[in-house]
Amino acid sequence: MKKSSLLFSNELPRVSELGEELLLIYDEVLPKKSPAFKKWMKQFSLSYGVRAGEELKAVEKFPAHIFKIVQLCENTSSRRLTLVVAGGGSVGDFGGFVASILKRGVKLVQMPSTWLSAIDSAHGGKTALNVGSAKNQIGTFYPADKIVLVRSLLIAQPEARAFEGFGELLKISWIAGGKLWADLSKEYEITSATVWKYLAASIDAKNKVVSKDPEEKSGHRHILNLGHTMGHVLEAYYKLPHGVAINYGLDFALRWSVENKIMTVSEYEKIQRSPVVGYLLSPLRDELLQTKASLLKDFRKLLLSDKKKTRSETLRFVFLKKPGHCVIREVTVDEVLMEVCRQKEEELNG
Ligand SMILES: NC(=O)c1ccc[n+]([C@@H]2O[C@H](COP(=O)([O-])OP(=O)(O)OC[C@H]3O[C@@H](n4cnc5c(N)ncnc54)[C@H](O)[C@@H]3O)[C@@H](O)[C@H]2O)c1
Ligand SMILES: [Zn+2]
Structure with a gap:
């Protein structure tokens, strides 16, 4: 290409x-x-x-x-x-x-x-x-x-837009790891100027992924969907801006990665200690994952309509082992919904 x-x-x-x-x-x-x-x-x-x-x-x-x-x-x-x-x-x-x-x-x-x-x-x-x-x-x-x-x-865009851009910036920095994450992780403030500062490095990181699978033939390019499975569901259900929804989706993906033992607890805690993670949104904290039956039914519909699904009831979920190392696993829609319930339970039990 x-x-x-x-x-x-x-x-x-x-x-x-x-x-x-x-x-x-x-x-x-x-x-x-x-x-x-x-x-x-x-x-x-x-x-x-x-x-x-x-x-x-x-x-x-x-x-x-x-x-x-x-x-x-x-x-x-x-x-x-x-x-x-x-x-x-x-x-x-x-x-x-x-x-x-x-x-x-x-x-x-x-x-x-x-x-x-x-x-x-x-x-x-x-x-x-x-x-x-x-x-x-x-x-x-x-x-x-x-x-x-x-x-x-x-x-010149409104400052709120910089926060939306941050969702995608955080995504690509976790996919890339290395210097991009090392530098971004130390930021205390996210503004338009911060997003501009990391633009060149984040574009470079996306291009590196794309160059390995330019026309989505090998499946490698799919890692760019980190945070997007639950992100798309929350975007559609709560009518959120895309970048905000992805920010929530990243938190969901990280917690599930730990639950599946793809990410170690100590790696998770290390990420949580980074100053910039103060800007990571949690769907649990903001009560976006209430496990009432109608919400699960609607989430199911949205998960099935997401174009990233492979066969009718499964989709390829992007987990994170550590910044710089994504793991793709095929999961069923029911497994995603069960994880929604599990995260909610875990939150309730502190
Ligand atoms: N091709 C790809 O790889 C790829 C990847 C991700 C998303 N997308 C697509 O991108 C679209 C979403 O992108 P978006 O959010 O930029 O959408 P958008 O083009 O709809 O822009 C969002 C809003 O911002 C306004 N706007 C644009 N520039 C502005 C500026 N400088 N100042 C103030 N307002 C401005 C627009 O008028 C619009 O109201 C979706 O259609 C999605 O499918 C494509
Ligand atoms: Zn996106």
């Missing part, structure tokens, strides 16, 4: 350096939030604004978008055209998909504008559309030629 070049920049990049003939696909929120972006985007002769969100990725709406985009690009050359995609993960998934099929594939520059997209979704080459309520059912592997990380654009 092609390697994307990374550009870290304090300000929006020079437009002339992005390509010869350019089409900007951008989240309409950006010019409203940022006067600098509004001025910058005027330099593009071709641009297409979109509203971010899962609707943008709906395959039913795609023909209308591609019709307008093809019209916009009618006088461009397939060899010279570069799509510049500015926005969060939904705009990136949509724009990346467009780039992969427009004129049988044109050059692509991703400019992520949310922490989630800057840390995670802009890297690794996955593009996606949704089919009905089933997320990411259609897509291509199409790594960007260039990914531009603009500090002023990312830092």
